[in-house]
Amino acid sequence: MNKNEILSKLSEIFREELDNEEITLTVETTANDVEEWDSLSHIQLIVAVEKAFGIRFTSSEIQSWNNVGEMAESIASKL
Amino acid sequence: MKIEHLIESISAKNAIHGKKLQKNFASLSEDENYIKDYNTFISKYKVILEKKNLTFNDSINYYLKMIGDFNEEMLDFIRTNKYRNTSFNEVNQAMYNNPDVMVSHMHGLLLSQFLWQHHYAVYQYFKTTIQQFLPVESYLEIGAGHGLYFEAAMEKIGENCTFEALDISESSLELTKSLIKSEKVVYHLKNVFDYTDEDEKKDFITMGEVLEHVEDPLSLLNKIKSLIKPDGTIFITTPTNAPSMDHIYLFNTIQEIRDLIHQAGLEIVDERYFVSEDIELEKAEKRKVATMYASFLKIKNI
Secondary structure, rough: OOOOHHHHHHHHHHHHHHHHOOOOOOOOOOOOOOOOOOOOHHHHHHHHHHHOOOOOOHHHHHHHHHOHHHHHHHHHOOO | EEEEEEHHHHHHHHHHHHHHHHHHHHOOOOOOOOOHHHHHHHHHHHHHHOOOOOOHHHHHHHHHHHHHHHHHHHHHHHHHHHOOOHHHHHHHHHHHHHHHHHHHHHHHHHHHHHHHHHHHHHHHHHHHHHHOOOOOOOEEEEEEOOOOOHHHHHHHHOOEEEEEEEOOHHHHHHHHHHHHOOOOEEEEEOOOOOOOOOOOOOOEEEEEHHHHHHHHHHHHHHHHHHHEEEEEEEEEEEEEEEOOOOOOOOOOHHHHHHHHHHOOOOOEEEEEEEEEOOOOOOHHHOOOOOOOEEEEEEEOOO
């Protein structure tokens, strides 16, 4: 799965979990760009991402991301 | 340190959490008491930190360490629907008897009292409602923790009262002492189940966020019932769906807490709940979002 495919799958998950059809993620997207993305939904998003990709993140990974691109890199490294 | 500056400093280190704090602040600052309460607290807290050779930066790091730990527990909780720890002895060893872990956690919790809407709301509820149950001549707090409730109780109850604070953790009790700074308080470093009242029952017992730390919360409620005068008042708080490394007993719903209170032969005189996010209780329970429950209780007349 290449980075664009990961991004497009992530966008789907974000739309579903945050209940906002208008979300389109790029590598530069941060929590400040998506209104519903806060600390509570972050954890719910992570569990949904783990489920969709069949992977597990560590807690340090979860706190290390500054944008969606870094999250996508973590995912790519586990596939 | 001004509250805005505190939130900015946290946001600089954890942007997603900072976003949540900004949202909390927008709503908390509408409360007329909030800034005044925060300023009173932070000036006392500054002295406590200086005495321990700590800085606000250390305190912020403690807070963020707690947030990181909570996130980890939350991840596990959402994956399993269970709290990770089930044994009191294990938590006692790993946390209550571990000064490094405990000091960090208590400082984190202390800041949360002013950064989290539901924590500040419970604190306000306690301060305003305890006045309905005065006069109080004997006050006991079980799990005095950071000491903020104890301090508020002393202020509302006044001089003519014996004050006792009990906690299982030495580090925690040290923090209580440094906040209270009163000669008249009797401190007990022990497990509540080992506390005996020597026939001197209490007018008022506070037990904030303790029920979720034990394996059998019903026996704990029975224990405090045995320590209160027949017409005395008990104030308890406990959360639903709040994973933490020292939480053992999971309440899934507010009703489960009420049922337990009734099972212990206590009646609810006044109660509130505070959802940690801006959603209705029903949705919070369905989505497993933490909600804080607080109530004033009396022994039920048979």
